[in-house]
Amino acid sequence: MTRPRRRLVVGNWKMYRTPSQAEALARAICDPVARTVGDRADVVAAIAPPFTALPAVAPIVRLHPPVALCAQNVHWEDEGAFTGEISAPMLLECDVRYVIVGHSERRRYFGETDATVAARTAAALRHGLTPIVAVGETLDERERGETETRVLAQVRAALDGIAAEMLVRVVVAYEPVWAIGTGRNCDPAEAGRIARLIRSALPDLDAVSILYGGSVKPDNFPAYLAGGDVDGGLVGGASLDADAFAVMVRQALPEDAR
Ligand code: PGA
16 A cells, blocks of 8 residues: 655745745744644645745744745756856755745746756755656647646656655646636646646656645635645745635645644
8 A cells, every 4th residue: 555645735935025024924824834734744834935035934934843944946966156046955054845846937937948857856856855846738738739748748857767765755746837827727627637647657656745736725725635636736826825825734634634
């Protein structure tokens, strides 16, 4: 029998909040979320502020162990002449435990490719960070009937060749590009189907948590979890609302614990 998969609710703050604003938001989030999660190991809440806010948010997260700190990207080298990049050792010193890799905004606006996503994923794993590998098709790709091919290609490019004992530490986020920030969320049954497809991409993906992302809010999040194939959410806009984020973390608890 495979071990039960962890549920994960990740708030991607994108390029929102200065360090002082981020500190206030982290305070508003951490108390209710820590009370909700308690000492459960099966549900994790993580927040991903901009890099500049990590040092301000880290001490607050440290006081609330059920909340983990996540970064929005990581470079594949430990240091070097890579202007504008941040490395895993730098993140570790800020208490970061998770890192989003290959977000579609990185792929679309900053030239992120399947190859650089693979390099960043490997670097995260090498340093003990948990990579949250984001994959998903554009509207054009969906309309051309290329959803499955594109998603499988992204998953395989990022994860092929990673040893099985490392692979269990990976998290995959299925984020259809057309659903991000548009208010047009993917049908939960379709998200479940793609999550199953992702698990079929490689051996050993059974234990890997798969998140859905794209216009997730408290009123649609439970439907994604209900199908049993999606293990959590990568939440953008709604994660900047402390109350909404706390509600979604509660929704991720097993029914008898809510
Ligand atoms: P959204 O963003 O929830 O605002 O659609 C999701 C994401 O970009 O991860």
